[in-house]
Amino acid sequence: xxxxxxxxxxxxxxxxxxxxxxxxxxxxxxxxxxxxxxxxxxxxxxxxxxxxxxxxxxxxxxxxxxxxxxxxxxxxxxxxxxxxxxxxxxxxxxxxxxxxxxxxxxxxxxxxxxxxxxxxxxxxxxxxxxxxxxxxxxxxx
Numbered sequence: 001x002x003x004x005x006x007x008x009x010x011x012x013x014x015x016x017x018x019x020x021x022x023x024x025x026x027x028x029x030x031x032x033x034x035x036x037x038x039x040x041x042x043x044x045x046x047x048x049x050x051x052x053x054x055x056x057x058x059x060x061x062x063x064x065x066x067x068x069x070x071x072x073x074x075x076x077x078x079x080x081x082x083x084x085x086x087x088x089x090x091x092x093x094x095x096x097x098x099x100x101x102x103x104x105x106x107x108x109x110x111x112x113x114x115x116x117x118x119x120x121x122x123x124x125x126x127x128x129x130x131x132x133x134x135x136x137x138x139x140x141x
Contacts, residue, residue: 026071026078029135030123031116034059038139039123044079047123049090050100063103064112064124071109075125079140 028039036057046052048063055061066072068084076082082090094100104122106112109130116122117134126132 025128026074026125027128027130027132028123028125028138028140029113029116029132030061030138031118031120032134032136033120034061034123034136034138036138037136038141040141041079044140045081048080048103050094050103059121061121061123062119064115064119064122065103065105066109066112066125067105067107071125071127 028044034055036055036059039055043052043055047055047061048065050063053060053062065087066075072084076084076087080087091100091102095102104115106115109126112124112126113130113132113135116124123138
C-alpha cells in the first residue's frame with residue numbers, strides 16, 4: 001500500500017511538470033518604437049529586474065508583466081530565474097527604496113498585446129499561440 005502511495009505521488013509530479021510551458025511556448029514582444037529585432041537573455045533579464053532601462057541598441061524600454069498564469073511562470077523560470085512571489089518581493093523592495101516603480105501588470109495575453117501596441121517602449125511576453133498583430137516579436141538570443 002505504501003508503494004502505491006509513492007507511485008501515485010510520482011505520477012502526479014510528472015504530470016504537473018509536463019504541463020508547464022517551456023520558453024519555446026512563449027514569445028517576447030515589443031512596441032514598434034523599439035529599434036532592435038532581437039534581445040539578449042542578459043538584456044531581457046536586466047530590463048525585467050529593473051537594472052536596465054534600455055536595450056543594447058539604445059532603445060528605452062518599459063517591462064510589462066502578466067498577472068500569473070503558465071506563460072508568466074515559464075517566462076520567469078526561463079529568463080528571470082525567480083518565482084512570481086520572489087519577483088513581487090524584489091519589486092516591492094525596489095519601490096520601497098525609491099530605485100524603481102512596479103511594472104504594469106495585465107491579466108491576459110490580449111491585454112498585454114493591446115497595451116504594448118499603444119505604449120512606446122513597452123516590452124513583454126505572451127504565449128506563442130497569441131496573435132501579435134500590431135507589435136514586434138523579438139528573437140531572444
